[in-house]
Amino acid sequence: MRILVVNPNTTASLTETIAASARQAASTGTEIIAVTSAMGPASIEGYYDEAFAVPGLLAAIAEGERNGADAAVIACFDDTGLDAARAMAAIPVIGICEAALSLAAFIAQRFTVVTTLDRSRVPLEWLVQRYGMAARCKVRAADIPVLSLEDPASGAAARLRGEIGLALDQDRAEAIVLGCAGMADMARELQAEFAVPVIDGVSSAVRQAESLVSLGLTTSKRGAYATPLAKPYEGMLKFFAPKGGEA
Amino acid sequence: MRILVVNPNTTASLTETIAASARQAASTGTEIIAVTSAMGPASIEGYYDEAFAVPGLLAAIAEGERNGADAAVIACFDDTGLDAARAMAAIPVIGICEAALSLAAFIAQRFTVVTTLDRSRVPLEWLVQRYGMAARCKVRAADIPVLSLEDPASGAAARLRGEIGLALDQDRAEAIVLGCAGMADMARELQAEFAVPVIDGVSSAVRQAESLVSLGLTTSKRGAYATPLAKPYEGMLKFFAPKGGEA
Amino acid sequence: MRILVVNPNTTASLTETIAASARQAASTGTEIIAVTSAMGPASIEGYYDEAFAVPGLLAAIAEGERNGADAAVIACFDDTGLDAARAMAAIPVIGICEAALSLAAFIAQRFTVVTTLDRSRVPLEWLVQRYGMAARCKVRAADIPVLSLEDPASGAAARLRGEIGLALDQDRAEAIVLGCAGMADMARELQAEFAVPVIDGVSSAVRQAESLVSLGLTTSKRGAYATPLAKPYEGMLKFFAPKGGEA
Amino acid sequence: MRILVVNPNTTASLTETIAASARQAASTGTEIIAVTSAMGPASIEGYYDEAFAVPGLLAAIAEGERNGADAAVIACFDDTGLDAARAMAAIPVIGICEAALSLAAFIAQRFTVVTTLDRSRVPLEWLVQRYGMAARCKVRAADIPVLSLEDPASGAAARLRGEIGLALDQDRAEAIVLGCAGMADMARELQAEFAVPVIDGVSSAVRQAESLVSLGLTTSKRGAYATPLAKPYEGMLKFFAPKGGEA
Amino acid sequence: MRILVVNPNTTASLTETIAASARQAASTGTEIIAVTSAMGPASIEGYYDEAFAVPGLLAAIAEGERNGADAAVIACFDDTGLDAARAMAAIPVIGICEAALSLAAFIAQRFTVVTTLDRSRVPLEWLVQRYGMAARCKVRAADIPVLSLEDPASGAAARLRGEIGLALDQDRAEAIVLGCAGMADMARELQAEFAVPVIDGVSSAVRQAESLVSLGLTTSKRGAYATPLAKPYEGMLKFFAPKGGEA
């Protein structure tokens, strides 16, 4: 089985962290194809960056699907472009936020997402609500830029630990969800340190993608995710114009 | 006052319908600047089209803001790119779905959105939920492609009337919300015909934009809509990279 | 256009503050007719006062409608008697709470209402829930009687500022809604001071009323707001008995 | 123990039906004092009537409390004036809608309220939501005016039976709640006929009132139901002005 | 009337506290039959204990029903086995949590349950949500084992008082619900001490059971509480196998 993991941030070093986590999570026999989006923001921090990450992300998923990927993972915690990707692709597509929350819900009744900057907090609260977890899950921001996670001198890890401590104390969290793909490599260490489950979205999503593929399940094309209708697109995005599908 | 109205569908004839409705709704002294997005889908029908409409839409809003617009209206009923636009712009930005629902809520306790294709129904149901109207508002699709609204021979108007009839009977709707910018010119006629309020989003949004401007209100830059942080963007969308703002 | 603004508190000095805010918000060509209710409580503080403000309020709206008003605004933040007024009148009726929340929702994702006494907090929380904003909006009371807002020596302004500070810190509010008609004159000053949007309900409601009138929209008489049926009323309120309408 | 039962409709014959149901429900040793409101609408059908029923209702409760009632029941299914009555009175006050729903919830997981006119349906849906039963309880109207329940020739009983049948079939209701005080005498007969529990609000409220009194429980005066503050009232309602209480 | 009160904790001394509260609450003419479950945990603290309390509880209710009880009360605040008991029995069955919340809702708009150990907090939060009170009711744990309530030297009463104080301060509770059957004897004293209503579930449930019986209401056998179908059970629980009922 081949799982495509797309980093919609255009920073290749971040893709390495993501790929390592994905490979560690994958089953024997699963090939992880990790790609960095070729167009869009260096890091996704808030709604504006998110919007511009989508075309590059969709291009990467379309290419991956043409090259034989069995499923795709979107490796950014705001589940960037997830609905569009599902409408476009025949293969299943998984977001790392939805994947992490789904596993957290199996092992804890109350949990907290700790993300990077405050501007991402409210967007994640909406995701939590949409995924039906609002009564169980809070969201906190540790005030750390995404790319600072790659810089040991940034103090990001310390701030993340501080916020996890607050989640346990004030939210009475029973588990912690790491709210950024760039934190993927820290889950096991933090789990040992805080003695509660710590869930990383990248590895969660790889496993969920494997599960769908192995069970023969893929996105329903009835209703919200119907194949895009053929029509012209204008301007520099014109080559994204869909070629077909049914009304 | 200058209100920019952006049609994120790249079909200019549709912009004319929108502009006419906007101008009819505007106060004396308000200038409507109606523009057609230069890149993206000819019509927005579902999640995939929506994603590719956003860059062109944001380019149009950014240009409008540079040219002195006091507020912007996004003239597509799925409120395409609304969050990103709010984060980007200093001027207020209004979506036609949120505007129509806000006025409907002042004049009816139960109402129904009638939109075009079934693939847009679920995305609109999510908007209705996010805007806090799920207990009051249902969504129906009349099974009419967006651009068929421009073709008298398409039968679109008859199907729309049929679906309004079902909304009144089965949903016990007290008012009808027209769920597509391309229906903007039909509101007054349908209101007279069905003897219930019929609300068009384009005119609603123009009025809401005027209200914000005249009251000196604009998007809060604290929290979810903080100005995008300066950072590099890769690929053909690189000129969209934000130049600054605070963390 | 003529907009009737009724102060359901029977304190005329409060009406002056309200009228000034209404006139400042109104468009050129809109006439504001501000009236003080002739019967009921000097100030509305809690459920009991609210109940006795309704007959005087409805009398004022009925008279205003007979005299040619195109729309009515109820200038008390608990949206006193709003449903009854809508059922009674043919013209649209707007409450200042619903109007303020509707504008706040266009410019912020999280906001806080700061009201007067604690006894009004829970009633406003129910309004917030009914208007679909419970996930986005908190309510705080600054512990200031309504009429103390008119007395510079009362310390009310200082307490209001203190509570706004707590809303920004603890609720992470992105905007503030002033939860009393008597605060209408403070919005712009507080907005400048706290550097976040500060929304006043009176001016918001005047604009929303103008929008409905100019778009030819009024209360649906199908369903919840059907015209009251003719029937006898007993006792001193007998002249309020409805003369007609359909079942 | 003395339970005051106020009919806020000013139709005395309706009070007799209510009183009979209340007396049948009361425990040995409980005295039912049934009174007809002296001012307001002959029947409460929709928001407008409801507003004008409140002063007479509150006058009746205040008088009953002065005369030694231990609790009060408001015998109209829209729980007319309930919040104001609780703020005013030291004795507990119960609405017949809330009482009926509370008992229904002990014996069925899904149930339907069958009320009179369609204009009362949406107001009752809001009550159902406020009382936390929206996931369990639907509301239907049988299209029968309140006072037609007193006229055997009106066909009201047949229409009520028809609507109960629809509730069982289409809503899969496990129990029926009679949504009007004027139906109080029909509960046992309908229960036998349809072989599901049929709950009447008047008798439910009498029992709930007895329970509170016997357990020494009464309305909290902390928060939303704080005693009204002393202040002047203007106009013909001036004698309702509260004499005291704490801020 | 005979009300069976089952203590599903197998600690007889706790049954005495429960029985005393039940008898004090009962009407003249009501006989309280208080029984201690013969099998299961000494005290119910969390989900695991709860599961093993159910067979003994159901055995006790079945025996009570055979012996002529008119209704049954389950005297444990997590409403242990309530749904199974309702499906099994022809007589009405009431849980003390649901009963306490139903009375609290008549006298306060915001209230807090104070329970024993933290492991019971989340299960009670789910009950509060299921009973439709999540917007009105918070849950706190005082960190006191159930049986410590019987030991004056344990400090349990002091911790309970401390947590009630926090509920009043931080939750702005208007009333307190005691979240354990073992606290039944403390309600009146705490009510006097804190000057807000304090509600005990045991006495609440006795009254609610009396109300149902006296009104001729019992569990609907249509839908969720249909009589269990006849079928074989294996192992040591085989004598619990149902003998009949309809599909």
Added chain:
Amino acid sequence: MRILVVNPNTTASLTETIAASARQAASTGTEIIAVTSAMGPASIEGYYDEAFAVPGLLAAIAEGERNGADAAVIACFDDTGLDAARAMAAIPVIGICEAALSLAAFIAQRFTVVTTLDRSRVPLEWLVQRYGMAARCKVRAADIPVLSLEDPASGAAARLRGEIGLALDQDRAEAIVLGCAGMADMARELQAEFAVPVIDGVSSAVRQAESLVSLGLTTSKRGAYATPLAKPYEGMLKFFAPKGGEA
């Protein structure tokens, strides 16, 4: 890896269907240990059966854990005893309802559970609500006893197909979830037949259990699922008494 799959129905033939589905779903290297509960009902149909299935289920999980299972699956669609099992076991425990819903949510926005008897519909609706899917997922019953699924002459398969057809038509379901472990072998065939995703809970739960184990995640022992406290149990269930754990 060893996954224990417990059939809490005491019908061994049903376990064979479940085991086959589990084995088909399992990864290479995963051993499925399928066991039939030794005590309790032959089939679980409604709340009463469910209660008596729990002790046998927990005994089977405890034994499986002692024998080295890495995770456990509860193979009954009402997620029988799930909370108790999680509190008891150190290994992760997955219910087939929660597992099926979690996968359905990745591939469809609207879906319908089709279960067996109507008495199971409401219990499943509560699960759907608890799992946060109430806005997306409906529940239908095909009116087929659990064990009739094993009898080709029963007509159960035809009724199931009929109900799936209604779900697609009336609920506009985009995917179908099979609401009984006994339907596990029909998923692929029905998926091909109806051309929408059809999700079986048994295979879903096996995959989710594998995912948790492979990622080093297990039930949090902080809060709701804290290890049961040591205490005596009475009667024939006494050997289930917990030996230890922390408060």
